[in-house]
Amino acid sequence: MDALKRQAAARALEEVRSGMKLGLGTGSTAKHFVDLLGEKVRAGLKVVGVPTSEATRAQAEACGVPLTTLDDVDHLDLTIDGADEINPALDLIKGGGGALLREKIVANASDRMIVIADETKWVERLGRFPLPVEVIPFGLAATQRAMTEAFAKAGVSGQMVLRKAGAGDGHVFVTDGGHWIIDVRLGEIEDPPRLAGLLSAIPGVVEHGLFIGLGSTAILAGAQGIRVIQRP
Numbered sequence: 001m002d003a004l005k006r007q008a009a010a011r012a013l014e015e016v017r018s019g020m021k022l023g024l025g026t027g028s029t030a031k032h033f034v035d036l037l038g039e040k041v042r043a044g045l046k047v048v049g050v051p052t053s054e055a056t057r058a059q060a061e062a063c064g065v066p067l068t069t070l071d072d073v074d075h076l077d078l079t080i081d082g083a084d085e086i087n088p089a090l091d092l093i094k095g096g097g098g099a100l101l102r103e104k105i106v107a108n109a110s111d112r113m114i115v116i117a118d119e120t121k122w123v124e125r126l127g128r129f130p131l132p133v134e135v136i137p138f139g140l141a142a143t144q145r146a147m148t149e150a151f152a153k154a155g156v157s158g159q160m161v162l163r164k165a166g167a168g169d170g171h172v173f174v175t176d177g178g179h180w181i182i183d184v185r186l187g188e189i190e191d192p193p194r195l196a197g198l199l200s201a202i203p204g205v206v207e208h209g210l211f212i213g214l215g216s217t218a219i220l221a222g223a224q225g226i227r228v229i230q231r232p
């Protein structure tokens with residue numbers, strides 16, 4: 001699987017041109033991309049990147065990829081990022097790695113977003129992967145009640161699980177922005193844009209993992225080779 005992720009990352013690198021301002025994604029697939037990009041930079045490629053997490057920032061710095069911020073550039077040419085699920089409309093579930101807020105801000109500031117993944121991320125309908133929803137700790141129960149109403153209006157339901165940190169010591173996972181994440185296994189989401197709008201309207205919800213209309217191209221690596229899919 002890791003080899004497939006690297007193949008998708010290598011194919012995405014072919015879309016990068018000298019002088020580009022890049023959004024750098026987060027996760028194991030995006031990590032391959034940053035690694036390969038670093039090799040190119042050390043060989044003379046001139047790019048600057050905006051990382052979507054502190055983890056990606058540290059990796060990019062270690063690889064020698066020059067970094068900037070969204071305050072210092074007026075737009076990005078291209079963002080390359082992974083995903084947890086991709087449907088034929090190129091709508092996505094993201095946030096398995098907890099970086100969905102910065103990932104969405106960066107993707108939204110980009111002219112194009114290339115999603116890189118192994119074939120297992122391709123689904124007819126979003127929702128098998130638990131939807132991450134980034135929330136403010138204050139008023140959590142009220143936010144969860146509002147989320148339950150939003151799910152009901154969108155015709156879905158699922159148990160809400162407050163994400164815990166990986167160490168297994170019971171501590172809550174805290175995002176780079178200081179927020180918490182609630183993961184909700186919803187099953188098939190009939191209308192992802194409608195659910196996205198309903199969740200975005202809840203005051204305690206900072207952001208959710210439905211990326212609607214942001215993905216331009218998906219590069220999927222599988223046993224049969226690489227598929228490049230454009231948003232319809």
Ligand SMILES: O=C(CO)[C@H](O)[C@H](O)COP(=O)(O)O
Pocket residue numbers: 025026027028029030081082083084093094095096097098099100103
């Ligand atoms: O959204 C993300 C992080 O917030 C990742 O892109 C997503 O979880 C996919 O990760 P991986 O490439 O490790 O499968």
